Amino acid sequence: MAKIQDYLPKIEATSVKVAPTYVTPYLSDDAKRAARDHKAKGKPVFIKAMQHNPNTAGYCKNCGGGRFILLNMIDAGPFKDVPGTKKSITWFDGDGINGVGWYIIERSATFPCPECVK
Numbered sequence: 044m045a046k047i048q049d050y051l052p053k054i055e056a057t058s059v060k061v062a063p064t065y066v067t068p069y070l071s072d073d074a075k076r077a078a079r080d081h082k083a084k085g086k087p088v089f090i091k092a093m094q095h096n097p098n099t100a101g102y103c104k105n106c107g108g109g110r111f112i113l114l115n116m117i118d119a120g121p122f123k124d125v126p127g128t129k130k131s132i133t134w135f136d137g138d139g140i141n142g143v144g145w146y147i148i149e150r151s152a153t154f155p156c157p158e159c160v161k
C-alpha cells in the first residue's frame with residue numbers, strides 16, 4: 044500500500060541561506076572631523092553600514108573588508124516619497140534623532156578604514 048510520503052516531493056538537503064549581516068563601522072579621526080563639520084551646519088551625517096561575512100578573504104571586523112568607510116553628508120530630508128532631485132538620495136530607517144524616509148545627499152565622502160590602516 045502506498046504511503047503519503049510516496050506522493051510528496053522529495054526534498055533535498057541544500058545549503059541554508061543566511062541573511063547578510065550589516066555593521067556600522069567606527070570612524071577614523073579624519074572621518075569624525077568631517078562628520079562634525081557637516082553636523083555643525085544642522086544637517087545629518089549617515090555612516091553607511093558595511094556587509095560582513097567573516098568567511099571572505101581579507102575580512103575586517105570594522106569595514107567588512109572594503110577598506111574604506113563611507114559617509115553621506117545629508118542636505119535635506121526625511122521625505123515620505125522619493126524626492127525629485129538630480130542629487131543622490133538614500134533611505135534611512137530612523138534612529139530617534141533623524142526620522143524614517145528618503146534623504147537628499149549633499150555629498151559623500153570616503154575615508155580609509157582605521158582598523159585596516161593599523
Ligand SMILES: [Zn+2]
Pocket residue numbers: 103104105106107108109110111156157158159
Ligand atoms: Zn577595515
